[in-house]
Amino acid sequence: AAARLRESGLLRTQGLIGSKWAESYDGKSIKVHNPATGGVIASVPCMGAKETSDAISSAHEAFYTWSKLTSSERSKCLRKWYDLLISHKEDLGLLITLEQGKPLKEALGEVAYGASFIEFYSEEARRVYGDIIPPTLGDRRLLVLKQPVGVVGAITPWNFPLAMITRKVGPALACGCTVVIKPSELTPLTALATAELALQAGIPPGVINVVMGNASDIGDTLLASPQVRKITFTGSTAVGKKLMAGAAGTVKKVSLELGGNAPCIVFDDAELDVAVRGCLAAKFRNSGQTCVCANRILVQEGIYEKFAHVFVNAVEKLQVGNGLVDGVAQGPLINQAAVEKVESLIQDAISKGAKVTLGGKKHNLGMTFFEPTVLTDVNNNMRISREEAFGPVAPLLRFKTEEEAIKIANDTNAGLAAYVFTTNISCSWRVMEALEYGLVGVNEGVISTEVAPFGGVKQSGLGREGSKYGMDEYLEVFQPLLLQA
Numbered sequence: 079a080a081a082r083l084r085e086s087g088l089l090r091t092q093g094l095i096g097s098k099w100a101e102s103y104d105g106k107s108i109k110v111h112n113p114a115t116g117g118v119i120a121s122v123p124c125m126g127a128k129e130t131s132d133a134i135s136s137a138h139e140a141f142y143t144w145s146k147l148t149s150s151e152r153s154k155c156l157r158k159w160y161d162l163l164i165s166h167k168e169d170l171g172l173l174i175t176l177e178q179g180k181p182l183k184e185a186l187g188e189v190a191y192g193a194s195f196i197e198f199y200s201e202e203a204r205r206v207y208g209d210i211i212p213p214t215l216g217d218r219r220l221l222v223l224k225q226p227v228g229v230v231g232a233i234t235p236w237n238f239p240l241a242m243i244t245r246k247v248g249p250a251l252a253c254g255c256t257v258v259i260k261p262s263e264l265t266p267l268t269a270l271a272t273a274e275l276a277l278q279a280g281i282p283p284g285v286i287n288v289v290m291g292n293a294s295d296i297g298d299t300l301l302a303s304p305q306v307r308k309i310t311f312t313g314s315t316a317v318g319k320k321l322m323a324g325a326a327g328t329v330k331k332v333s334l335e336l337g338g339n340a341p342c343i344v345f346d347d348a349e350l351d352v353a354v355r356g357c358l359a360a361k362f363r364n365s366g367q368t369c370v371c372a373n374r375i376l377v378q379e380g381i382y383e384k385f386a387h388v389f390v391n392a393v394e395k396l397q398v399g400n401g402l403v404d405g406v407a408q409g410p411l412i413n414q415a416a417v418e419k420v421e422s423l424i425q426d427a428i429s430k431g432a433k434v435t436l437g438g439k440k441h442n443l444g445m446t447f448f449e450p451t452v453l454t455d456v457n458n459n460m461r462i463s464r465e466e467a468f469g470p471v472a473p474l475l476r477f478k479t480e481e482e483a484i485k486i487a488n489d490t491n492a493g494l495a496a497y498v499f500t501t502n503i504s505c506s507w508r509v510m511e512a513l514e515y516g517l518v519g520v521n522e523g524v525i526s527t528e529v530a531p532f533g534g535v536k537q538s539g540l541g542r543e544g545s546k547y548g549m550d551e552y553l554e555v556f557q558p559l560l561l562q563a
């Protein structure tokens with residue numbers, strides 16, 4: 079597989095600073111592993127402050143030309159990039175499965191989803207409108223122009239190695255910003271292949287830079303630089319808080335997509351098949367490793383036993399294995415720390431009265447494979463209900479009334495995605511509006527799309543990605559006042 083990628087020119091193993099593919103200045107490197115086999119796929123440079131400073135300089139220099147292009151010129155570059163992402167979807171999908179572990183089918187889905195942001199923002203690039211405001215004095219004219227904020231630092235996680243980059247870089251470039259990307263050190267290869275295709279698409283050198291290595295050195299350099307005007311981050315709440323605090327020093331704009339604690343609420347009147355299918359998709363996508371994954375499944379008492387039975391049967395059928403193998407639905411977890419976290423949450427739940435109805439332990443395939451797990455008799459005080467499990471464990475909680483379900487669902491500091499299953503349209507509106515979440519799916523377990531705003535409330539983040547609202551994160555409102563002679 080690695081040979082095929084090398085042949086296609088997409089196996090890039092150096093950082094990108096301006097027009098140069100670069101090693102780290104002190105020669106240090108990091109190995110990238112395949113979580114399904116433990117094998118080393120490639121080594122990439124372990125960069126730090128110096129390389130990041132140079133990447134910022136190159137982005138800063140490129141900003142003056144890129145932001146001055148017409149929106150139509152930027153739009154065409156983005157469209158070309160989209161076309162290349164799609165024409166290389168097989169190689170990109172393979173790369174995602176190799177370094178991240180998700181099943182190839184899901185990886186190909188991520189390529190389509192990730193590329194869709196570049197297509198959408200190639201179109202949106204041409205729709206950055208301003209305003210003309212009626213003045214308070216007859217000889218004045220007031221205009222509002224929207225201008226790109228400047229250099230953007232984009233820090234991304236490993237769970238969507240491609241889509242979390244395009245979701246940020248698409249709107250940034252459409253607005254006229256330039257970027258320094260710091261992908262996760264666990265999945266840098268997809269980021270580098272994506273950047274290679276951007277260069278092939280004619281996006282000028284310096285507009286996209288990629289550095290990786292020492293995360294806190296790179297992060298601190300981005301935060302300290304007055305030239306970086308915006309930080310956009312997807313990852314853990316803890317790191318997001320650090321970045322927000324660090325951005326205060328130079329008063330940068332900040333967007334954060336942080337952890338969730340998604341409730342799936344299944345009411346007595348839900349269609350069983352729809353609810354089971356929806357919860358399965360919301361829970362087990364990417365082996366539970368997404369920030370919108372169902373973290374708690376709240377089931378009303380009248381349907382609880384029936385739901386648990388059908389749900390367990392469905393989960394039991396999920397095939398675990400190497401994502402390159404046909405039919406596999408659950409790949410490995412990203413690393414041992416992820417496995418240990420899941421194990422400790424399960425242990426805590428058992429010690430407080432939960433029952434393991436299915437799975438519950440490491441899979442006999444070894445590595446970081448974990449059995450798809452269903453816990454019953456879970457309550458909202460167990461750690462598994464308070465923390466993001468980020469693994470293939472579905473905890474089932476029982477509730478009696480609509481009021482109680484809303485109370486349990488909102489009893490968390492997170493507020494990203496929530497799901498509701500009911501055939502009662504009044505109930506769906508009431509619950510949807512009462513949920514303190516940025517995204518709500520009704521009778522649907524997959525809710526992300528490039529055309530709709532994605533983002534959280536409370537400690538799940540700030541700002542929105544995707545849709546026309548995603549553009550605002552990279553624009554400054556600029557208001558010149560004309561005195562008419």
Ligand code: ADP
Pocket residue numbers: 233234235236260261262263293294295296297298312313314315317318320
């Ligand atoms: P996850 O648990 O999903 O790995 P993290 O928040 O640890 O979440 O990682 C998300 C991204 O943030 C990764 O690219 C990681 O390298 C980066 N990161 C981690 N710590 C820091 C830091 N102190 N400064 C900047 N980036 C960081």
